[in-house]
Every structure is written in structure tokens, then in C-alpha cells.
Amino acid sequence: MYKLYREKRQKKSLVKHAKDSRWLHFVRHHPFGVPVATVLFLLILSGILTALFLHSDNHDRVAARIVIVSYDHHVQTVPSNERTVGDLLKKMKITLNTGDVVEPAQTTHINQDDFRINIYRAVPVEVVDGTTVNHAFSAATTSRSIAVQAGASLYPEDTLSAALPEDILRDYSIGETVTIDRSVPVALNLYGAAVPTRTHAKTVKDLLAEKHIKLSKIDTYRPALDTPITPDMSVAIIRNGIRTITEQHDIAMPVQTIKDPTLAYGTTAVRQTGSPGREITTYKINVEGGVEVSREVIQSVVTVPPVMQIVVQGINLGGIKGDMALAGIGPGDYNYVDYIVSRESGWCPTKWQGEYGTCPAYHGAPTSPYIGYGLCQATPGYKMATAGDDWATNPVTQLRWCNGYAVGRYGSWGAAYNHWVNYHNW
Numbered sequence: 399m400y401k402l403y404r405e406k407r408q409k410k411s412l413v414k415h416a417k418d419s420r421w422l423h424f425v426r427h428h429p430f431g432v433p434v435a436t437v438l439f440l441l442i443l444s445g446i447l448t449a450l451f452l453h454s455d456n457h458d459r460v461a462a463r464i465v466i467v468s469y470d471h472h473v474q475t476v477p478s479n480e481r482t483v484g485d486l487l488k489k490m491k492i493t494l495n496t497g498d499v500v501e502p503a504q505t506t507h508i509n510q511d512d513f514r515i516n517i518y519r520a521v522p523v524e525v526v527d528g529t530t531v532n533h534a535f536s537a538a539t540t541s542r543s544i545a546v547q548a549g550a551s552l553y554p555e556d557t558l559s560a561a562l563p564e565d566i567l568r569d570y571s572i573g574e575t576v577t578i579d580r581s582v583p584v585a586l587n588l589y590g591a592a593v594p595t596r597t598h599a600k601t602v603k604d605l606l607a608e609k610h611i612k613l614s615k616i617d618t619y620r621p622a623l624d625t626p627i628t629p630d631m632s633v634a635i636i637r638n639g640i641r642t643i644t645e646q647h648d649i650a651m652p653v654q655t656i657k658d659p660t661l662a663y664g665t666t667a668v669r670q671t672g673s674p675g676r677e678i679t680t681y682k683i684n685v686e687g688g689v690e691v692s693r694e695v696i697q698s699v700v701t702v703p704p705v706m707q708i709v710v711q712g713i714n715l716g717g718i719k720g721d722m723a724l725a726g727i728g729p730g731d732y733n734y735v736d737y738i739v740s741r742e743s744g745w746c747p748t749k750w751q752g753e754y755g756t757c758p759a760y761h762g763a764p765t766s767p768y769i770g771y772g773l774c775q776a777t778p779g780y781k782m783a784t785a786g787d788d789w790a791t792n793p794v795t796q797l798r799w800c801n802g803y804a805v806g807r808y809g810s811w812g813a814a815y816n817h818w819v820n821y822h823n824w
Contacts, residue, residue: 463508464717467492468660469517481756482507483515495520497535497547501658501667501710510745512717514662523573524563525550528580540670540708541576548576554673554705555581555596582627587634588697591644593678595701599627609699611635635697641683642696649675649700653707661712663719664736672707675700718745718793725797731811738811738818739800742775747793751775763790774800 465478465486480486484504487494494500497520520535525548534548541558552558560574581596584605599605603623606613613619618636625631651674661667677700681693715723722735743749746757751770763771763779771779772789773796782789785799801811808814808824818824 463513464511465508465513465515466716467515467517469515470519478508479756480508486515487517492517495535497537499537501661502665502712503667506665509740510662510664510717510719512662512714512720514660514665514712514714514716516660521573523548524575526575526577528578536573538669541574542705543670544574544576545578546671550578552578553581553596554675554703555598557581557598582629584627585630585632586699586701587632588644588678588699589635589637589640589642589680591642591678591680593644593699593701595699597627601626602633605633606635611697611699637696641685642680643683643693644678644680647677647679649677649702649704651675651704651707653709656708656710657713658710659712659714661710661714662717663712663715663732664740665712667710668707669710670706670708672705675704676702718747721794721797724794725801727797727801727811734811734815735797735800735804737815738804738824739773741818741822742770742824743773745773747773747791747796749775751777760791772796774803776800776803 462477462479465476467474467476467486467490469492474490476486476490478486478489480489482504483500483502483506486508487500487504494517499518499520501516501518518537520537523534523536523544525532525534525545527545527550532548532550536544536547538544538547541560542552544560545552545558557579558576559579560576563573563575579598581598583594583596586593586595586605586609588611595609597605597608599608601623602619602621602625605611605627606619606623613635614637616637618638620634620636621631651672653672656669677698679698680696682696683690684692684694719732719736722732723729727735739745744757748758748760749772750764765778765780767778769779770777772782773793776782776796776799779790782796782799785802786792786795789795789799804811804814804824808817814824
């Protein structure tokens with residue numbers, strides 16, 4: 399037993415001796431191998447630790463923005479590294495209740511100083527839909543938006559009216575009372591083509607007038623013009639002896655833009671969601687030898703009216719975008735400048751070409767003539783020195799140079815914008 403144990407120890411000793419011999423042989427024949435390997439290892443380790451440190455440091459301090467939050471009758475100004483409106487509200491522990499409205503939306507990126515967030519608190523509202531009365535909470539500013547926020551499904555033809563409550567205690571509401579006047583579905587048949595629509599008309603005659611349908615002397619119709627409209631009834635317009643074709647066209651969604659000085663320039667919010675409409679056009683087809691030779695419009699009917707989209711647009715020029723005025727850029731060019739600079743650098747005066755994500759703190763400007771830098775990604779960045787010695791860090795100086803570049807090369811910011819849209823560079 400002892401002999402077996404001794405043999406195992408001798409074997410381990412021989413293996414260790416062989417390893418030591420190989421190591422000594424390597425050191426003897428490669429005297430600089432060990433220090434070189436050690437230095438390389440330390441350099442790699444140092445690089446990893448530096449990268450981790452910079453990433454952590456940048457995450458904490460890069461792109462700190464000054465944000466102005468208005469809520470609950472007071473205004474709070476805070477520095478923030480959060481990426482979106484929702485992230486900041488969560489960090490500030492601001493609770494949003496049912497029906498509250500945040501402008502701009504919680505998904506909006508915080509991309510400039512003096513970024514402004516408005517929180518509108520919901521109040522009790524009443525929505526009357528026929529014999530159904532719903533009580534809800536809403537901070538919406540249009541009747542349609544209030545009804546949708548309260549859970550109502552609306553058709554574009556439905557009309558809404560709003561009024562303040564006459565008796566707050568009786569109506570359980572301190573907000574508006576919104577009344578929905580529902581449209582009625584009608585199965586309209588126009589020269590053989592089914593055109594389902596909805597209406598507020600009281601009679602068939604009123605329906606034809608509402609839809610701008612003009613009857614010719616050779617048209618027939620059913621039922622009679624004085625027939626009352628009832629849900630899902632059929633109304634047909636007939637013209638015998640002709641060949642017709644029907645085509646459907648979209649009607650563009652109308653957009654109303656409201657300027658809001660309480661929101662930062664370049665930010666938007668939707669206060670009422672709109673939708674496109676539909677139009678049906680019926681043509682009389684003239685045929686010779688079995689081939690269509692011409693067509694003429696018989697009727698055009700709007701089967702679904704478009705719904706207005708209401709958008710609020712921030713015009714407050716605080717923060718870095720306010721530097722446009724200081725740089726001598728006219729208000730008529732603000733949208734063009736915002737479009738180009740947003741895509742070139744995301745309004746970051748310290749960003750190198752090829753850097754993505756948040757705006758880094760100043761870390762020098764590239765000396766290479768092939769790397770862009772700054773708000774407009776001037777290439778090379780140092781040519782902005784013609785606008786001022788502080789070109790590397792001052793956004794006003796950079797915008798002053800950008801203004802001269804846009805006008806000098808393209809003739810105007812509008813022309814520079816058109817070039818960017820077509821070629822994605824400038």
C-alpha cells in the first residue's frame with residue numbers, strides 16, 4: 399500500500415518537474431517573452447476597465463438636459479439624463495391617473511435643453527350616448543377625444559356637442575358633458591354599385607342632398623323621396639340602358655396645427671386623432687365595338703368623411719434650438735434648420751461623425767479632415783473656426799457657420815433642405 403502511494407507521488411513529481419523544465423526552457427530561450435506578455439495583458443485589462451468606466455460615466459453624465467415640468471399648478475425645473483418623457487416622469491415619481499394627458503407623449507425623446515413637459519390632470523366628465531350615460535375622467539380638449547378617452551367607439555359621421563354641467567352635484571361632473579349624436583347606417587346603391595354609408599338625414603330626399611347626389615330626368619329611385627330614413631334601409635338610384643363603373647378614392651386627412659408657446663420648439667403632441675375619408679365616383683362608360691372610348695362622371699359621393707387631426711406644435715425657443723435666432727437665422731428657416739440638424743447630429747454640438755446615441759460631453763474635436771463634427775457635422779470640423787474661436791463647443795458659433803454654409807452653397811436653407819431630402823446629405 400505504501401509502495402503504491404510512493405509511486406503516485408513520484409509520478410506527480412515527475413509531471414511537475416517536466417512542466418517546470420518547459421517553463422525554464424521558454425524563459426531561457428525567450429528572455430523578453432514574460433515581460434512582453436505581462437505588458438500586453440495589463441494593457442488589455444486597462445482598456446477593458448477604461449471602457450467600462452467611460453460607459454458608466456457617460457451613462458450618468460452625458461446628455462444632461464434641463465427639463466421644465468409643469469404639473470399640479472406648479473413648475474419644476476430639473477436636470478435629467480433620462481431618454482424619454484416617460485422615463486423622467488417615472489424617475490420623478492409623478493403618478494399619472496386615468497385620463498391624464500402628457501404633452502409631448504411619454505415616448506418622446508428628450509433631445510434639447512429647456513425641454514418642456516406639460517401634464518394636464520383629468521377631471522370628471524359625462525358622455526351621453528343615446529340612453530347611455532357614462533362618467534369618466536378626461537383631460538382631453540376636444541369633444542371627440544373626450545368621448546374616445548371615455549371608451550366610446552365613434553364613426554366619422556357621428557357628431558358631438560359639449561356643454562358645461564348645469565348642476566355639478568346632480569351631474570357628478572365638473573368637466574364637460576359630451577353628447578354623441580349617432581349617424582344611421584344606410585345601404586345606398588348607386589347605379590348598381592353598393593355604397594354603404596351613414597347619415598343624419600331624416601328622409602331619402604335629405605340623404606340625397608346631404609351626399610350631393612343630383613338626379614337627372616332619366617334617373618329613377620326607390621323608395622319615395624319623402625320616406626323616413628331608418629337604420630340599415632336600402633336606397634337605390636337607377637339609370638337604365640347605360641354601362642357604369644365605380645371607383646373609390648381616398649380623401650386626405652385634414653390636419654389642424656396649433657402653435658403652443660409652452661412646449662419646446664420641434665416637439666409635437668396629438669390632441670385629436672384624425673382619419674382619412676373615402677369618396678366613390680361613378681362613371682358612365684361609352685363603348686364602341688366593345689371597347690371603352692370615353693367616360694363621364696355621373697356622381698361623386700363622400701361615403702366616409704375625413705376627421706380632422708389636431709396637432710399642437712411647440713414654438714418655445716428656449717434651450718439650444720433658441721440659438722438659431724442668436725446665430726442670425728430667420729424664423730422662416732427654423733423648420734429647415736431643425737430638420738437638417740436633427741438628422742446630422744441630433745442637436746449635439748460635441749458629436750463626432752460616426753458617434754451614435756446620446757450627446758457626449760466635450761471630448762475634443764477630430765483633427766482628421768475626413769471626420770465631421772458639431773451640429774451640422776462640418777467636415778472637417780475645424781473649418782468652423784471662421785465663425786469664432788469657440789467653434790468646438792459653442793452652438794451659436796456653429797449655427798452661425800452653418801447658416802453661412804447653407805446660404806453660400808445652396809442659396810437658402812429651403813434649398814439645402816430640398817437637397818438633404820433628395821440625397822440624405824448636404
